[in-house]
Amino acid sequence: MKPYAGPLMLLVIVGGVLLYRATSADKAPPRDFTETELAGPAPDNEGTCYSLSTIFIANGVFGGVPRTWTSPRKGAWTLTLEKVGEGAGGPVREFQTWTFEQHAEQVRMIEADASQGYPKDIEENLNRLLEAPNARGSTPVDRCLKDGGTGYRYKKKQQ
Secondary structure, three states: OOOOHHHHHHHHHHHHHHHHHHHOOOOOOOHHHHOOEEEOOOOOOOEEEEEHHHHHHHOOOOOOOOEEEEEEEOOEEEEEEEEEEEEOOEEEEEEEEEEEEEEOOEEEEEEEEEOOOOOOOHHHHHHHHHHHHHHHOOOOOHHHHOOOOOOOOOOOOOO
C-alpha cells in the first residue's frame, strides 16, 4: 500500500460522513418563522398573542409524536404530526397537518388536514391549539405584554 493511501482513505470516509449528515438533517422552519405571532382565523389581522413555537411547546408537539416539516414554497411551512397504532383490523394511521404562511408580522394557518376524529377546520384547529397556552399562562409576544394588549382568544394571566 502506498504511504498516502491511509490518510486519503480517512479523508474520503470523513467527507462521506459529513456529507451524509448535512443532507439528512431534519428540515425545519427558521427560528424567526416559529417565533412570529400566530394570527387568528379572521382576515382582520388580529393576532393570538402567542408565537408559533410557544403554542407548539404548550401543546407538547415536540414530545414523542413523530413530526415532519416540509416547505411547499418560500415563506410557507407544513407540519405533519403522525402516529401509527394498532386497530382491530391492523395498523391505524392518525395524522394532523397544518400549513402556515408568513404574512407581514404574523404567521397564518392557511390549511389544515387530519385523519378521522381530528378537526379539519382552520378556526377549530386554532381554537384547540390556543387552549394549552391560555391554560398554562404561557408568555405572550411583546405586544401583548403591554397593558391592554389583546388577541384572538387570548386570556391575560391573572396576577
